[in-house]
Amino acid sequence: MNQKLKEIYAVFSPSPLQPEQSALYVDLEDVRGNTGIVHRMAQKIRLADAPTCQVLTGHGGSGKSTELSRLRQELQEPTDGGARFFVVQIQADDELDRNDIDFPEVLIAVVRQVAEQLRARANIELKPGYFRDRWERLKNLAWTEVDFEKLELAAGLAKLSAAIKNSPDARQQLRKALEPDTNKWLTAANDVIGEAVQLLARKGFRGLVVIVDDLDKMITRPYELAGCSTTEYLFIHRSAQLTAFKCHLIYTLPIELAYSHHESTIKRLYGGHLPVVPMTKLAAPPPNSRTYAPGMKKFREIIGARLKSVGATDKDLFRKNKTRDDLIKFTGGQPTELMSMVREAIVTDGLPIAAAGLKRCRIEAMRSYRRQLRSDHWPLIEEVRRTGAVVRTPENESAFRELLDSRAILLYVNDKEWYGVNPAIDDLEPPEVSIPSEVVS
Amino acid sequence: MTRSPHAQNTFVPTEGDSARQVADFAALRRMLVVSEGCFSLSFAVCNDRTLRNELIERLREEFSGLVVVELPDETSNVYQTVCGQLRDGAPRGIIVLDLEASVPSQAKAQPTLRALNRSRELWERFACPVVFWLAEYAAALVARRAPDFWRYRSHLFEFVSDRATVGEAIREPVPTSEMIDGLPFEEKRFRVAELEQRINEAGSPPSTDLLPHALQWLYELAYYYRHTSQFDRTRELLDRAVSWANSAYGQDDPRTAVALSNLAAFLLATDRLSDAEPLMWRALAIDEQNCGNDHPVIAVRLNNLAMLLAATNRRAEAEPLMRRALAIDEESFGKDHPTVATDLNNLAMLLQGMNRLAEAEALMARVVTVFEKSLGENHANMAAPLNNLALLLAATNRLAEAEPLMRRALAIDEQSHGKDHPQVATDLNNLAQLLQTTNRLGEAEPLMRRAIAICEQSFGGNHPNVATSLNNLAQLLKAANRLGEAEPFMRRSVEIFLDFGRQASHQHSDLNTVIRNYELLLQRMGMSQQEIKQRLDELQHAIR
Numbered sequence: 015m016n017q018k019l020k021e022i023y024a025v026f027s028p029s030p031l032q033p034e035q036s037a038l039y040v041d042l043e044d045v046r047g048n049t050g051i052v053h054r055m056a057q058k059i060r061l062a063d064a065p066t067c068q069v070l071t072g073h074g075g076s077g078k079s080t081e082l083s084r085l086r087q088e089l090q091e092p093t094d095g096g097a098r099f100f101v102v103q104i105q106a107d108d109e110l111d112r113n114d115i116d117f118p119e120v121l122i123a124v125v126r127q128v129a130e131q132l133r134a135r136a137n138i139e140l141k142p143g144y145f146r147d148r149w150e151r152l153k154n155l156a157w158t159e160v161d162f163e164k165l166e167l168a169a170g171l172a173k174l175s176a177a178i179k180n181s182p183d184a185r186q187q188l189r190k191a192l193e194p195d196t197n198k199w200l201t202a203a204n205d206v207i208g209e210a211v212q213l214l215a216r217k218g219f220r221g222l223v224v225i226v227d228d229l230d231k232m233i234t235r236p237y238e239l240a241g242c243s244t245t246e247y248l249f250i251h252r253s254a255q256l257t258a259f260k261c262h263l264i265y266t267l268p269i270e271l272a273y274s275h276h277e278s279t280i281k282r283l284y285g286g287h288l289p290v291v292p293m294t295k296l297a298a299p300p301p302n303s304r305t306y307a308p309g310m311k312k313f314r315e316i317i318g319a320r321l322k323s324v325g326a327t328d329k330d331l332f333r334k335n336k337t338r339d340d341l342i343k344f345t346g347g348q349p350t351e352l353m354s355m356v357r358e359a360i361v362t363d364g365l366p367i368a369a370a371g372l373k374r375c376r377i378e379a380m381r382s383y384r385r386q387l388r389s390d391h392w393p394l395i396e397e398v399r400r401t402g403a404v405v406r407t408p409e410n411e412s413a414f415r416e417l418l419d420s421r422a423i424l425l426y427v428n429d430k431e432w433y434g435v436n437p438a439i440d441d442l443e444p445p446e447v448s449i450p451s452e453v454v455s
Numbered sequence: 456m457t458r459s460p461h462a463q464n465t466f467v468p469t470e471g472d473s474a475r476q477v478a479d480f481a482a483l484r485r486m487l488v489v490s491e492g493c494f495s496l497s498f499a500v501c502n503d504r505t506l507r508n509e510l511i512e513r514l515r516e517e518f519s520g521l522v523v524v525e526l527p528d529e530t531s532n533v534y535q536t537v538c539g540q541l542r543d544g545a546p547r548g549i550i551v552l553d554l555e556a557s558v559p560s561q562a563k564a565q566p567t568l569r570a571l572n573r574s575r576e577l578w579e580r581f582a583c584p585v586v587f588w589l590a591e592y593a594a595a596l597v598a599r600r601a602p603d604f605w606r607y608r609s610h611l612f613e614f615v616s617d618r619a620t621v622g623e624a625i626r627e628p629v630p631t632s633e634m635i636d637g638l639p640f641e642e643k644r645f646r647v648a649e650l651e652q653r654i655n656e657a658g659s660p661p662s663t664d665l666l667p668h669a670l671q672w673l674y675e676l677a678y679y680y681r682h683t684s685q686f687d688r689t690r691e692l693l694d695r696a697v698s699w700a701n702s703a704y705g706q707d708d709p710r711t712a713v714a715l716s717n718l719a720a721f722l723l724a725t726d727r728l729s730d731a732e733p734l735m736w737r738a739l740a741i742d743e744q745n746c747g748n749d750h751p752v753i754a755v756r757l758n759n760l761a762m763l764l765a766a767t768n769r770r771a772e773a774e775p776l777m778r779r780a781l782a783i784d785e786e787s788f789g790k791d792h793p794t795v796a797t798d799l800n801n802l803a804m805l806l807q808g809m810n811r812l813a814e815a816e817a818l819m820a821r822v823v824t825v826f827e828k829s830l831g832e833n834h835a836n837m838a839a840p841l842n843n844l845a846l847l848l849a850a851t852n853r854l855a856e857a858e859p860l861m862r863r864a865l866a867i868d869e870q871s872h873g874k875d876h877p878q879v880a881t882d883l884n885n886l887a888q889l890l891q892t893t894n895r896l897g898e899a900e901p902l903m904r905r906a907i908a909i910c911e912q913s914f915g916g917n918h919p920n921v922a923t924s925l926n927n928l929a930q931l932l933k934a935a936n937r938l939g940e941a942e943p944f945m946r947r948s949v950e951i952f953l954d955f956g957r958q959a960s961h962q963h964s965d966l967n968t969v970i971r972n973y974e975l976l977l978q979r980m981g982m983s984q985q986e987i988k989q990r991l992d993e994l995q996h997a998i999r
Contacts, residue, residue: 063663063704144634147642151873194835194871201634208668212653221664260667 021324022331023360028353030079033087037323040316042077042294042349045309047427051289052085058285059089059223059262060096067257068264069249069284071230071272072291073421075350078266079227081291085264089223097220099262102131106228109175111185113233115244117252118192118199119178119185124224124259125203126175128210129168138213140167144202148195167206196255204260211261222261230266234419245271253283269425270415275406292427294347299402299432305343313342313352331356333366341372344379344437346424379438386420388413392444395435398423402432479612480510483586486610487518487548490584496607498597499588501614502850504892505930507588510614511550512975520547528556531567534574548584555593555852564596572601590852591810632671632678636877640915643679650676654692660699670696670710674717681721684919684955684963693718709752712741716759723759728767735760751787751794754780758801770809777802793836796825800840803847812851819844835871838864838878842885854893861886877920880909884927896935903928919963922951926969929976938980945973949994 031039043050051070059066072078082103089099106112109123125145132138145167177184192199211222234245242251245268249256256265265284272280272288281288296309317338321327332338341359345351355375356367363371387395390413397404404414404423417423423433486497501507515521524540526533537551558564578585589597598605635646650672661669673696680689693714700714716738722731739756746752757780764773781798788794803818822840830836845860865882872878883906890899907928910921925948932941952966970991977987 064710065664065667147634147638151637198634204668204671208665208671209653211665211668212656215662215665220662260671261664 018324018326018330019360019365022321022326022365023357025320025324026353026356026360028075028350028357030077030083033083038319039080039084040312040319042312045294045306045312045428046292047295047429049289049292049427051081051291052088054287055085055264055289056088056092058287059099059221062262065260066262067259067284068262068287068289069267069272069280070264070289070291071267071269073269073293073348073418073424074231075348075354075421076291076293077349078230078291080349082225082227082264082266086223086225098218099221099223100132100136100214100219101223101225102128103225103227106226106231109179110232111179111182112228112231113235114182114185115229115232115248116185116189117196117248117255118189120226120248120256121192121199121203122171122174122178122188124226125206126168126171128207128222128224129171132210132214133168136214136217138210138217140206140209140213142167142170143205143209144198145170145206148199148202200255200258204258207259207261223264224259224261225264227266230268232268234268234270234415243271246274246276250276250279250283257284268419270419273418273425274415275408275411290425290427292431293424293434294349295426295428296343296345296347297434299426300399300434301401303434309347310339310342313345313347313349314338316349316352317342317356329366331366333368337367337369337372340369341367344372344376346434346437347426348421348424376438376441380442383420383422383436383439384442387422387439387442389444391417391422395422395439396444398433399435399440402434404433476506476614479614480513482610483612484514484517487514487521487584491547492582494579494581495584495609496578496604497584497586497610497612498594498605498608499586499612499614500591500594501588502590503614505888506614507552508934509975511552511588514550516978518547521550522546522548523550523552526551526553526557528553529567530554530557531570532574533557533567533571534577546581546583548586549581550586550588552588554587554597555590558593558596564600568597568600571597572604575604575607578607591812591850593852595810595812632675635675635679636682636913637872639875640913643913647676647679660702663703666699666703667710670700670714673699677717677721681724683914686725689721693721707741707744709742709745712738712745712756715741716756719763720759723763723766728763732760732763732767735763749783749786751784754783754787754794754798757783758798761801761805765805765808770805773805774802774809777805791825791829793826793829796822796829796840799825800843804843807847807850812847816844816847816851819847833867833870835867838867838871838882841867842882845885845889849889849892854889858886858889858893861889875909875912877909877913880906880913880920880924883909884924887927887931891931891934896931899931900928900935903931917951917954919952919955919965922948922955922969923965925951926965926972930972933976933979938976941976942980945969945976946994949973949991950997953995953997 025038055068055070058068070078070082086101086103089101092098104123104127106115106123109127110119129140132140174184174188178188207222214222229248232245232248234243236242237244237247240247240251249265249267249271257263267280267288269290272290277288294309294312295306296313297306298304317331318328321331328335328338332341341355342352345355358375358378359367359371362374390410394404394410394413394417404410406414418425422436422439424436426432426434483497483499486495501510511523515523522541524537526536530536533551533554537549541549557567587597635643638646653672654669654676657665657669657672660666673692677689677692677696680686680692696714697711697718700708700711704710715734719731719734719738722728722734735756739753739760742750742752742756757776761773761776761780764770764776777798781795781802784792784795784798799818800822803815803822806812806815806818819840823837823844826834826837826840841860841864845857845864848854848857848860861882865879865886868876868878868882883902887899887902887906890896890902903924907921907924910918910924914920925944929941929945929948932938932944948969949966952963952969956962956966974987974991977990982990
């Protein structure tokens, strides 16, 4: 019994699916709204005659990373026998500190990962090129993590990346060093990329694609020096540099930025499109909110596929089908949330999951949201509850972005874009004594 | 025109200058011949001290009895001073120098120039040609404040050396091709070899994803070859870039415009102005079509075209283009943006070329202010505007004001490029020239020696840039009367230029100047014409 418990627990991992796990993959295209993201993004790359830069957004846990894995697969091993691309996928959290991200460290991260993955996966050793010269001029820097003596780019940058991720001081120093000359550093980076593209061509790859995933998880805070938020600073003010790499790029973008009043700016800066991985429709838009059968079916399929892979069935996991359906509804269509909730329920109650156990999970989730919500959030929540849409004004802009960011309201795209209230909040009433909004001094 | 670190802001005149100077010098000599024994008043306008001294030397050699009067600072009565300096006997001719020192500013100039104006008729007592040799701005002052005296002249000769007074246009930020400048000599060669190999392997034409990189490699190599004067190879590479861009992107694509523009810039720099011009108009048309009339890239094209027009003496046509570029950039970036400052810099240089010095200086001061505000006073990009302002001040003889600016530019370039960068060598040369002009030969010498060392390290011992620096040092040593020390430097300079000619199969544009310098030096050392000729023949036929 214990063994079974562990196996079931393990298979309901919220981590993005890797291409090898295709048995667990359930295509949510139809119930997400037929967005065809993977195909569109791949086509954009294939048809381009110049390096492209695309962004992808969606709530955390909507399945973005899984989709990106599929994009990677599609580009590296195209099903129609088209040209192959070498895809370097970077998880931002491996290289960067999500509390504090600026362009210089993104540059180092991209270059290092390209060098590292070319070496590890394609047996190509990139030379430092102009990086050596650039680094020689930084002799006044106290740290000596960088060493290009052996003329190997990947090895030379390895320690630096560790320092960048872990030490705010190192990041400060790096920025001070790179800022006066960002263009020269970009030139050095592009020179390395050029070498990479040529060497990859020898191995039959048409080009290089770099995916920077998890940037959407960067923390958004006010950034006083620039007079805007941290996410606005990186993606808008530094867009010229982010888009300056001469290979195909894909960045994930925080959803609160994508759906802010900067939406059209973002579209313009990043190629005219803003693909979104929305939530799965499980119910009709408010106020109707009737259960949407196809969505429910898909989520049941997800559960079924996971259980099957460890030789279990619904009956092993849920006491009653109704409990299963209730749990599904409670996720609001967030695939990752489905995983987390199953795990939470298993931990709280053991197998099989019963209504009582589920209820405890719900209460916990509700509590966590109640803590976050302020008086200026509630009118928006009410509006979504009533109409499934939000009338956007400058006054409610920041509250709206906060709600999106915290997933109190969820974005859906079926026929049109609409918003739903997170089921965790659905049962909450606005507190009578509200927490006042932050005083702006 | 880019801010080329190889630009020789030295007093070695350009090809274009030479032709005009030769003509005016011939006219001056003719005037001296023709006016023998009767009074005539002439003005020779010249900004370049070294050049001035050279030419006067030659006149002295040719016309014995020529008297050169150097006016002390703050002379209030020029006529009396000149009289005081004449020995007995009628001079063959009188050359009056250094009036600038007595008219340092408009305010101070008043009494001197009034006196000069009143003294007009007295000068006729000299039954010989009188030549006032002055700087441009001083000539302008005389024309305005001593108009009667000015109108009394029979002749005006101009020896304006563009190189000495025109600063560099700044292109911000540093274009990517120029990264190669920062590499030491050995690494440059490796880099060049690597780029050649990459291009070889790139395919013809390269595949879609490789093409943007391949074009960049072509541009970087072309930049290198151009600045090492290997013009055939440069042309080959840039032609290929145009061909690749055209066939991959089509003739109306902005990337094709870039290729055309790069080729045009090269043709411009090698004086094939008429070949460059249609390419530039074409590039402008492409970009106007693709980006609209007020996109910043249009401003770049307009500026480049304006440079070409200025270089072909159509400055009046250039001005409206530059002003349009300025308007576009002010609109796009705001009035206090570095790009706007760059445009102002270019406009200032144009106005300087049209002798509107007061306007030029006002603009240039604004350039420095904007850069200081937007970049910070020690930012790497401050060096060029500081230098340009310094050159302008030097042109109006405010050497004391110019010097600290040059020193600042030097410090900034050392900091941002490193102490051994070719740009630093240029700055050292500029500063040394200024020190030489203010007679601080002892201070100037170490700077020149350092410049030579840098050029050798960066370009190799046999490079024209090294030769230019050697020439400058030799001239300095000559001015300090250390002829024996000067000779080997001068000779080596000649050797390098001759070598260049053998390898490049065309003569370097400065070859004749340094040969002439060498001849004059040997003359001064007392060699006979016969010996000099022999020495030069030896050099020209030496097998190295």
